[in-house]
Amino acid sequence: xxxxxxxxxxxxxxxxxxxxxxxVDLTLMRGExxxxxxxNGAGKSTLVQIIAGQLxxxxxxxxxxGREVSRLSVAGRARLGLGRTFQVSxxxxxxxxxxxxxxxxxxxxRRGPGLMRPxxxxxxxxxxxxxxxxDVLAQFDLDDRAxxxxxxxxxxxxxxxxxxxxFALAPRLLLLDEPMAGIGAGGTPALTRVLLGLRGRVxxxxxxxxxxxxxxxxxxxSVLAEGRVIFSGPPDAVRASALxxxxxxxxxx
Numbered sequence: 588x589x590x591x592x593x594x595x596x597x598x599x600x601x602x603x604x605x606x607x608x609x610x611v612d613l614t615l616m617r618g619e620x621x622x623x624x625x626x627n628g629a630g631k632s633t634l635v636q637i638i639a640g641q642l643x644x645x646x647x648x649x650x651x652x653g654r655e656v657s658r659l660s661v662a663g664r665a666r667l668g669l670g671r672t673f674q675v676s677x678x679x680x681x682x683x684x685x686x687x688x689x690x691x692x693x694x695x696x697r698r699g700p701g702l703m704r705p706x707x708x709x710x711x712x713x714x715x716x717x718x719x720x721x722d723v724l725a726q727f728d729l730d731d732r733a734x735x736x737x738x739x740x741x742x743x744x745x746x747x748x749x750x751x752x753x754f755a756l757a758p759r760l761l762l763l764d765e766p767m768a769g770i771g772a773g774g775t776p777a778l779t780r781v782l783l784g785l786r787g788r789v790x791x792x793x794x795x796x797x798x799x800x801x802x803x804x805x806x807x808x809s810v811l812a813e814g815r816v817i818f819s820g821p822p823d824a825v826r827a828s829a830l831x832x833x834x835x836x837x838x839x840x
Contacts, residue, residue, distance in 0.1 A: 590653050592617050592760045592790050593638070598647035600633055600814075607633040608644065609814040615760060615792050620782070622793045622801045625811035626835050631794050634811070635764050638792070639671055640664045652759060668759025670789075672749050672766055680738040684729055684748050687737055688720040691755035720755065727751040727781050743774025747781055760790045767797040779803055802826070810835060 593615035600608040607630045615621045625631055636642040638649060640661040649657050651667045659667070678687050693716060724730045727747045732740060737748060746766055753761055766782070767775050779800050785791065786804075795801050801808065802822045809819040812834045818825060825831050 591615055594650040596648040599645045601645055606814050611816055615790050617790055618787045619806045620791045620793055620804050622805035622808045629811040630814040631811055635794055670753040670756055670758030671762040672753055678737045678748050683734050683736055685720055685733040688723050688751050688755050689716045691752040692716050692719050695756050723751050723755045743770040746770055746778055763791055763793045765795055767795055767800055
């Protein structure tokens, strides 16, 4: 049986008397999109921060590629291949879309801080950075926006750019924290299409409130409530679960 690329075993996190994670077991398999859903206050944000290394769990284990990482920092987990996007886009707004992705390519190649120097013209002509960056932009439907400052992009395009930057780092897995947040109904289909294009290329743990996107994207869904996984299975099984409908989906199912 294949080893999970990400595995949580009995993860517990308490904030005083509040138990935000109560013994969570979760796996992400190679090539899989695994969605984590649940009502507000279920513990999703806490679990994301624990996986990323921003919070330390009180008990349990976290493994990336079979390696226990609970003592590793955010940077240490990134070096193991954990890529992440955030609820609020984190691109450099003063840079063009191309230069943002070039920064990610440079980070992957570990070529030093050249892009941050004032004299950027020679760097922008560096084919070892521009060629892969342009290839990534094309994969995320942003090739015609390469020279546009990030500040001039729409919110949906910013989300696509953030995903492009995460993908350019060649991650072992992607942790996507509400990628649809704030883009509106008009931008959701485009971003969903981009994520579908990544299926099978990089495993993704998707935290999302947009149920249409979740059921279109996910190979497997886990439902979190009061810090515990109450159900996990394929989308059809989640839709059919009376427990999930009662706790979260309601009429949306």
